[in-house]
Amino acid sequence: MKRTFPIAVAALLFAGSAFADNCTIDLDGNDQMKFDKSEVTVSASCPEITINLTHSGQLPVNAMGHNVVITQTGDYMPVAQDGVKAGLDNDYVPVDDSRVIAHTDMIGGGETTTVTFPGDKLSAGGDYSFFCSFPGHWTMMVGKVIVE
Numbered sequence: 001m002k003r004t005f006p007i008a009v010a011a012l013l014f015a016g017s018a019f020a021d022n023c024t025i026d027l028d029g030n031d032q033m034k035f036d037k038s039e040v041t042v043s044a045s046c047p048e049i050t051i052n053l054t055h056s057g058q059l060p061v062n063a064m065g066h067n068v069v070i071t072q073t074g075d076y077m078p079v080a081q082d083g084v085k086a087g088l089d090n091d092y093v094p095v096d097d098s099r100v101i102a103h104t105d106m107i108g109g110g111e112t113t114t115v116t117f118p119g120d121k122l123s124a125g126g127d128y129s130f131f132c133s134f135p136g137h138w139t140m141m142v143g144k145v146i147v148e
């Protein structure tokens with residue numbers, strides 16, 4: 001059993017990636033307060049969606065922190081404003097807020113973070129945005145999440 005387990009897991013992962021079109025969102029933030037993409041696309045059929053965030057800059061989290069928050073586009077500005085009040089201890093994300101569909105941890109330069117959320121939280125054709133909720137960043141670090 002011990003010897004076959006890793007093979008089974010590998011097969012499962014392979015099967016998952018083969019059947020699900022696009023269930024991963026890869027984003028990079030830098031010291032220029034920018035994400036490397038202005039839109040990302042995921043498949044509506046994804047059982048789970050993974051957000052991988054890298055911070056390719058060097059500045060620390062309290063100076064140039066980045067995260068990825070996904071909300072409906074109409075919620076993005078009020079959630080960002082409430083996130084400022086929530087503070088760095090809460091990664092500038094309102095706590096237990098149903099408007100927040102998913103969010104990563106807040107990271108500094110050289111760090112990476114990953115989060116996974118249920119794919120059924122996003123509907124095909126919905127109007128969603130991703131943004132960094134660090135104070136002042138969300139006006140520049142914002143983009144569309146397209147669900148196909």
Ligand code: ZN
Nearest residue numbers: 065066132137
């Ligand atoms: Zn940021």
